[in-house]
Amino acid sequence: MSRYTGPRVKVMRALGVELPGLSARKTERRPYPPGQHGQARKKLSEFALRLREKQKVRLNYGLTDTQLKTLMLEARRSDLAAGTKLIELLERxxxxxxxxxxxxxxxxxxxxxxxxxxxxxxxxxxxxxxxxxxxxxxxxxxxxxxxxxxxxxxxxxxxxxxxxxxxxxxxxxxxxxAALPDETSIPFPIAVQLIIEYYSQRL
The missing domain is CATH 3.10.290.10 (RNA-binding S4 domain)
Structure with a gap:
């Protein structure tokens, strides 16, 4: 998949989080998913939860799926915990x-x-x-x-x-x-473990 070039606030609303690297605009005016049924409550599957966390990272840092997959492979080869190393590589x-x-x-x-x-x-x-x-x-x-x-x-x-x-x-x-970033450096809420689980079935 190529780098995302579509509506930025719309995708942040769909993911339920503001991604400062993607857009300086806020979702506070309409803090719910876009679409006719955006305000309806629905339970996400385990796969959907993992995919959403992966998409947060991919879209905030402006990466393609291939680039993120390559970083994940490198993170898994590190002596550090894979999640910690992934965030370090992204922030650097x-x-x-x-x-x-x-x-x-x-x-x-x-x-x-x-x-x-x-x-x-x-x-x-x-x-x-x-x-x-x-x-x-x-x-x-x-x-x-x-x-x-x-x-x-x-x-x-x-x-x-x-x-x-x-x-x-x-x-x-x-x-x-002055130092290397760690998992606390990321500027938006993220469940890194879900990203690890997403890729554990695909690498």
């Missing part, structure tokens, strides 16, 4: 770091900044959104794009705080990776 993506540092309103906006060559790692341009940051690296916005609309709008967003594993200097438009 460069497009997510730009978003979490506050230099873009959403991950799609951050991905565009990276892909267009406006992001530097330790002073060198990196244009790969999936680049995985490591401890000690400094991520910054290029001098020419410090006051780009995407960056200014990201810094104006007040409902997101930078995670503790990033040391952010908003004035300098840079962030240093």
């Amino acid at each position: 993506r460069l497009d997510n770091v730009i978003f979490r540092a506050g230099f873009a309103r959403t991950i799609p906006a951050a991905r565009q900044l990276v892909a267009h060559g406006h992001v530097l790692i330790n002073g060198k341009r990196v244009d790969i959104p999936s680049y995985r940051v490591t401890i000690g690296e400094t991520v910054s916005v290029s001098e020419k794009r410090r006051d780009h609309r995407t960056v200014v709008e990201g810094l104006a967003r007040t409902d997101m705080e930078a995670p503790t594993w990033l040391a952010v200097d908003k004035d300098a438009r840079q962030a240093r990776v």
